[in-house]
Amino acid sequence: MNDIQDTARWHPVARAADLRPGANIVAGFAEGQELALWRAADGTPQAWENRCPHRSVRFTLGQVVGNRLSCAYHGWQYAAGSGQCTSIPAHPAMQAPRNVCAKTFAVAEAAGMLWVHLSPEAPPAPSALADAIPAGWHFCRTLTARASAGAVRAAMQRRGLSFDDATGAWTGRLGGTRAAALVLDAQPALAFVHLWSDAAPGSDAMKNLHAAARSLRGDIEALPTPE
Ligand code: FES
Numbered sequence: 001m002n003d004i005q006d007t008a009r010w011h012p013v014a015r016a017a018d019l020r021p022g023a024n025i026v027a028g029f030a031e032g033q034e035l036a037l038w039r040a041a042d043g044t045p046q047a048w049e050n051r052c053p054h055r056s057v058r059f060t061l062g063q064v065v066g067n068r069l070s071c072a073y074h075g076w077q078y079a080a081g082s083g084q085c086t087s088i089p090a091h092p093a094m095q096a097p098r099n100v101c102a103k104t105f106a107v108a109e110a111a112g113m114l115w116v117h118l119s120p121e122a123p124p125a126p127s128a129l130a131d132a133i134p135a136g137w138h139f140c141r142t143l144t145a146r147a148s149a150g151a152v153r154a155a156m157q158r159r160g161l162s163f164d165d166a167t168g169a170w171t172g173r174l175g176g177t178r179a180a181a182l183v184l185d186a187q188p189a190l191a192f193v194h195l196w197s198d199a200a201p202g203s204d205a206m207k208n209l210h211a212a213a214r215s216l217r218g219d220i221e222a223l224p225t226p227e
Contacts, residue, residue: 010115012182029186040067040080047116049103132167140195149185175212177205
């Protein structure tokens with residue numbers, strides 16, 4: 001597998017800054033896979049299937065306890081990294097069975113984003129991900145589009161944005177403002193577009209980009225989803 005294909009299979013699921021060490025759990029999606037995204041107290045990011053292996057309750061209802069994630073229903077705890085169950089509160093003297101394990105995915109941090117690879121044999125994250133967003137650019141917004149990622153990409157192409165195979169980023173001008181965009185294929189008819197710009201926050205150029213993003217979404221959602 002070459003580097004370009006590797007990049008395409010890493011999904012920009014969340015902003016890295018939205019995950020606080022030992023604190024919150026963020027719901028995410030990639031290619032229809034529902035995810036629980038969190039950061040252990042030691043700072044390591046985690047991307048897990050959003051389902052407790054005990055009774056399938058969503059992990060996003062639970063809480064982070066140090067370097068573990070605790071399920072909301074019966075309080076079973078799972079270790080960061082391995083996903084291994086480490087504690088069953090109803091049976092404190094019992095060692096948790098070794099085969100009880102949360103499903104975990106490979107995760108990487110680059111360009112201010114958390115990236116997830118869904119394959120159980122994920123290769124190391126391509127170094128090019130770090131160049132997806134130019135250093136010093138400002139985050140604008142994450143646009144939600146009720147359309148396929150393919151429809152979003154087609155719309156960006158029609159607006160004259162260029163795609164960089166190596167980084168997976170789209171760059172060009174939206175509303176006259178320089179922009180860089182990452183597209184997340186969340187579900188068959190749901191995509192997210194993370195947008196950055198070199199325009200200053202609050203500037204007219206940034207406001208123009210916000211307006212152009214809303215217009216782009218209108219165009220995307222008005223069109224039939226391509227096969
Ligand atoms: S469903 Fe999660 S601990 Fe029981």
